[in-house]
Amino acid sequence: MIRLRRWLLAPLVGLALLWLADGLFPLPLPRADEARVVLAEDGTPLWRFADAEGVWRYPVTPQEVSPLYLEALLTYEDRWFYRHPGVNPLALGRALWQNLSGGEVVSGGSTLSMQVARLLDPHARSVPGKLRQLWRTLQLEWHLSKDEILTLYLNRAPFGGTLQGVAAASWAYLGKSPAQLTPSEAALLAVLPQAPSRLRPDRHPQAAQRARDKVLRRLQQFGVWAPTRVSEALQEPVLLAPRQEPRLAPLLARRLNTPDSPALIRTTLDASLQRRLEDLLLGWRARLPEHTSAAVLVVEAQSMAVRAYLGSVDIGDDKRFGHVDMIQSVRSPGSTLKPFLYGMTLDAGLIHSESLLQDVPRRYGDYRPGNFSAGFTGPVSASEALATSLNLPAVQLLEAYGPKRFAGELHGAGLPLQLPAGAQPNLALILGGAGVRLEQLLGAYAALGREGKAARIRLQPQQPLIEQRLLSPGAVNNCIGQILLAKRMGKKRIMPRPAPHARRGHRHRGRALRHAVRGLHGHHRHRPPAGQR
Known part of the structure; x- marks a missing residue:
């Protein structure tokens, strides 16, 4: 009976010791990965952003890797x-027999689990090192x-230089996803x-190639792959x-890489x-002047998904x-706000x-705007004034509509105008006398292709579509869009003239506009702040 108790007690003591050792020497599983990869759609x-050791990875699961590779x-x-x-x-x-016969470590006999243990806790190639590896393997x-162990191998196995993991190797060496490997490529990456x-x-x-061929012949030897x-x-x-x-979209990558970012940062870009x-x-x-940069932002109008993001000519x-991201930087909009003013009026x-x-x-107090050409054309239709981007008619319209009202409606649609501290919206707004961000300006321009609804750009798939009415569909479809299209196509005018009764109604509104302009012209206007003229 005592002997039976000892037999029963021994396994329990052994398990208790293993449990205690596991607590005292915990398995060094990888922490949150500092290595991150920014991905196209x-x-x-x-x-890619390497970790503290300069290593970069592209985390995958066994389901995201070609079955041929597995x-x-x-x-x-x-x-x-x-x-x-x-x-x-x-x-x-x-x-063990080979090592004892050779008097040195010739073969490790390591399973994948043992290789993962060595990757997580490196050790010397010695008997104590092998015992340590066995303990980590048991842990x-x-x-x-098994799938979790295999996933660790897929993402931690060394592939040369600063590459770890089959996905990073597949993209770096082959330029393709590990899900698209051919038999030859799968055998190469396996070895x-x-x-x-x-x-x-x-x-x-x-x-x-010699190592790859060895893998291929073994696959045929064990009947895993057909001889053909x-x-x-x-x-x-x-x-x-x-x-x-x-090495694409570096400024967007820098923008999205935060301490809380996941290892895979997904974007909406088209690579x-x-x-x-x-x-x-x-x-x-x-061809650009010295000390001059440029930016390009391409957005799909309906979804507002960003397809290309170039914040500067060259980050280096x-x-x-x-290094300055001009998509986020505040710049003068020049005359780009004019279509919105015409649409609002x-x-x-x-x-x-x-x-x-x-x-x-004309002079508005101390403010005397002029045209880019330094000339004047006299009476001009609203269509022609917008199509040729004349300055004086735009200032005339803004005076009638109201700078504060104009700035407020732009702000409500997601295009806040940046003014110097203490400054109020004034007539210089329409000629670039304020600051805007390119991404917000583009969000407002999207209204011309979205039935008058402005929207925020979407850099990542999980971001919701946030939109706000800026102009009516009629103003966009029947006027502003037509005027800008006519300018692009080189046509003089493609807008039909209003019907007689409509012309009479518009004549009264036009008369009201002229009265409003005359009334406002008589009031004193503060000189716009420096940089807004």
Whole structure:
């Protein structure tokens, strides 16, 4: 009876000791990853942020990797991965015999679980090191499922240089997702972690090809892949271009990378369009004046998803202040606010497309605006004044509509105008006498393609669509859009003249506008603050 109790007590004591050791020497699982990758909408890496050790990863799960790669990996590295408890006794015994016979560590006999244990807790290639590895392996199998262990391997295995994980290697070496690997590519990536420096395909293609062929023949030997598939894969040479790291949309990447960002930062960008526009803008750099930069923002009007984001010509060009994101910077809008003013005055009934405005010299207190051409055309229709971006008619309209009212409606639609401290909206607004951000200006311009609704740009798929009415659909579809289209097509006028009864009604509103302008003209106007003239 006493002997039976001892037999029952021994396992319990052993389990208690293991539990105590597990608490005293916890498994060093990876913490929140500092390495991050910014992705285009289709998953293409745009930019990467390495961790403190300079390593970058692209986290994936087994379901996001090609089955061909998983077959090649498990067949070559650990055929019994899903059956053994972390240690394969037969493989370990064979390795022990080889090591004792050779008098040194020749073979490790490591399973995938043991390799993950070594990745998480590196150790020397010695007997104490092997015992330490076995302990960590038992902890892995105790705390994690097989798929979780496999996921750690997929994301932590070394692939040469600063690359860790099969996805980072697939994009860097092959320029494609690990879900799209061919049999030849799958076999190549399966063997690289064995000797990542010696087998780097961009530096040692012949050694990499020999190692890949060994994997392919083993897959055929165990009947995992058909001979025809293996034969075709063996004929493919390993010829890769130098490794490419993702280097697109750097300023957007910097904007989205925060301490709380996930390892994969997803955006709405189109990687192909982004690449073409960056090349195009770099080609234009030599034509720009010295110390001048440029920005490009492409947005899909209906969804407001950003498809291309170029905040400067070149982030590395210090002479052009390439580190400054001009999409977020406050800049003068110039004459770009004029379509909104014309649309608002149309909605308010102050003008129609054929209303006559005065392009003549005028003074508003100390403020005397002029045209870019320095000339004046006299009476001009509202359509022509907007199409040719005349300044004096726009100032005339803003005086009648009211600068504060105009600025307030823009602000309500998501386009706040930045003014110097203590300054109030004035007539200089319409000629660029305020500051705006490009992304907010574009959100307002989206109203011209969205039935008059302005909206915020969306940089990431999870961001909701936030929109606000800026103009009526009639003002957009029947007037402003037509006028701007006519200007683009080089036509003089494509707007039909109002019917006689409509002309009479608009004549009264036009008369009211002229009276309003005359009344306002007699009042003293403060000189606009410096920088707003």
